[in-house]
Amino acid sequence: MTSTSANDPLALIAELTHRCPLHCVYCSNPLALTQRTTELSTADWSRVFQEAAALGVLQADFTGGEPLTRPDILDLIRAARAAGLYVNLITSGMPLDESRLEALTQAGLDHFQLSFQGAREETAQEISGTKAHAQKLRVLEWLKHHRLAVTLNFVIHRRNLDQLPEMLALAESSSATRVEFAHVQYYGWAFANRDSLLPTREQLMQSVDFFKKSQERLTGKIRIEYVVPDYYAKYPKPCMGGWGRKLMLITPNGDALPCHAARVIPHLSFENVKDHSLQEIWESSEAFQKFRGESWMQDPCKTCDRRTQDFGGCRCQAFLLAADAAATDPVCSLAPQRPKVDAILATVAQASACAPTNISTESKPAWLYRPNPA
Amino acid sequence: MSIDLNAHPRLSPGCRMNEKTQQPRTLLMPERALRLHGPSLEIVERCDGKRSVQQIIAELQELYSKAEPTKVEQDILGYLALLQKERALDFEP
Ligand code: SF4
Numbered sequence: 239m240t241s242t243s244a245n246d247p248l249a250l251i252a253e254l255t256h257r258c259p260l261h262c263v264y265c266s267n268p269l270a271l272t273q274r275t276t277e278l279s280t281a282d283w284s285r286v287f288q289e290a291a292a293l294g295v296l297q298a299d300f301t302g303g304e305p306l307t308r309p310d311i312l313d314l315i316r317a318a319r320a321a322g323l324y325v326n327l328i329t330s331g332m333p334l335d336e337s338r339l340e341a342l343t344q345a346g347l348d349h350f351q352l353s354f355q356g357a358r359e360e361t362a363q364e365i366s367g368t369k370a371h372a373q374k375l376r377v378l379e380w381l382k383h384h385r386l387a388v389t390l391n392f393v394i395h396r397r398n399l400d401q402l403p404e405m406l407a408l409a410e411s412s413s414a415t416r417v418e419f420a421h422v423q424y425y426g427w428a429f430a431n432r433d434s435l436l437p438t439r440e441q442l443m444q445s446v447d448f449f450k451k452s453q454e455r456l457t458g459k460i461r462i463e464y465v466v467p468d469y470y471a472k473y474p475k476p477c478m479g480g481w482g483r484k485l486m487l488i489t490p491n492g493d494a495l496p497c498h499a500a501r502v503i504p505h506l507s508f509e510n511v512k513d514h515s516l517q518e519i520w521e522s523s524e525a526f527q528k529f530r531g532e533s534w535m536q537d538p539c540k541t542c543d544r545r546t547q548d549f550g551g552c553r554c555q556a557f558l559l560a561a562d563a564a565a566t567d568p569v570c571s572l573a574p575q576r577p578k579v580d581a582i583l584a585t586v587a588q589a590s591a592c593a594p595t596n597i598s599t600e601s602k603p604a605w606l607y608r609p610n611p612a
Numbered sequence: 613m614s615i616d617l618n619a620h621p622r623l624s625p626g627c628r629m630n631e632k633t634q635q636p637r638t639l640l641m642p643e644r645a646l647r648l649h650g651p652s653l654e655i656v657e658r659c660d661g662k663r664s665v666q667q668i669i670a671e672l673q674e675l676y677s678k679a680e681p682t683k684v685e686q687d688i689l690g691y692l693a694l695l696q697k698e699r700a701l702d703f704e705p
């Protein structure tokens with residue numbers, strides 16, 4: 239596994255647009271959003287789907303921003319299906335009405351992933367800076383009448399961790415066969431809002447316990463998946479399944495990235511699907527080659543037994559926390575830079591020790607909301 | 613979690629095979645893909661909501677007549693349980 243040659247990619251993450259009616263404080267979009275006028279056309283995307291399928295990609299994840307703000311969304315679904323891809327839509331559920339949902343199903347959508355900011359209107363509003371919760375509840379009702387896989391996505395953090403049972407009850411009352419509880423990962427807007435979002439260790443342990451019990455209870459009914467915040471983990475997550483190993487992300491204007499956050503890494507340039515085929519980009523572009531395989535690794539990763547499991551963790555996090563994209567991910571307990579992460583967690587523990595522990599009475603943080611692109 | 617022999621398994625919404633022309637044949641589902649070949653493909657192709665588990669077992673026992681019938685049954689029940697855990701099947705009465 240020391241070679242830098244490419245496997246077949248499994249999924250194409252299609253960021254169709256950065257426009258979104260919501261303004262989530264942890265949005266994974268970059269701080270510099272892509273403008274509407276530079277978005278890829280329907281024809282560009284259709285070609286990308288064909289090229290992706292030819293490369294071995296099985297699934298297309300339509301995301302954004304909000305993919306439903308693309309007026310050509312039905313054509314894009316048809317194009318991806320015609321290429322032979324499985325189509326996932328990751329959406330906030332607006333703009334959508336029941337007839338448009340019917341049209342999405344008819345176009346061949348396979349999987350509808352509805353994201354929630356909380357189980358309650360007031361939390362959802364605080365986090366997304368919009369009134370969207372009631373609409374999501376309506377969408378859940380409509381979904382019961384359509385043959386689609388349904389996943390509920392809850393992004394969880396300090397301000398809504400006390401709502402887990404309510405969130406799961408919402409899922410159980412819906413037609414969802416899958417629920418994802420993902421702790422915020424600290425990139426993009428979430429990095430900017432990190433100190434208001436990081437849970438305490440105690441909150442985290444309680445949540446893990448809740449997930450384990452619920453998974454047992456609902457086996458065969460609902461698949462429950464959860465991702466713990468890696469700041470609290472002993473070892474890092476295998477970010478994106480390894481750099482340039484499984485996934486390829488295309489930004490709204492056609493740049494091909496190995497992960498959502500890759501733009502934070504300085505001096506890394508990205509090829510555009512308008513200039514190169516997906517195969518050329520996947521196999522030989524500088525960005526995908528840079529951290530593929532193991533040759534870029536430093537100690538302790540270079541000789542660590544876990545390097546084929548976690549691939550040294552996340553490159554973007556290494557840059558954000560250790561100012562070196564080739565460093566061992568600082569969340570790793572073996573990383574020389576781990577003390578930086580511990581210091582951040584100590585601040586969280588301290589702040590919660592002197593503040594009231596009841597989340598709803600804690601004063602509202604000074605959020606940095608994600609705006610809309612020009 | 614045991615499997616009812618009289619139930620009719622059917623792929624859940626959003627779980628489907630890739631096209632017949634695509635190789636290898638693959639079961640596509642939310643955030644997952646399973647490559648199917650031989651017996652696993654024979655089983656999944658019969659999860660159509662029309663055949664009962666019992667019927668699927670009988671058909672595969674015939675198809676793999678050289679194999680021990682109880683072994684075929686065990687393997688099918690094991691595979692259906694795995695798909696159920698992945699939430700890829702609905703069992704209709
Ligand atoms: S995280 Fe929120 S703001 Fe960002 S794209 Fe998703 S719904 Fe829109």
Ligand code: SF4
Pocket residue numbers: 473474538539540542543544545546548549550551566567570571572573
């Ligand atoms: S040292 Fe590197 S390879 Fe080993 S566990 Fe830590 S991040 Fe993973």
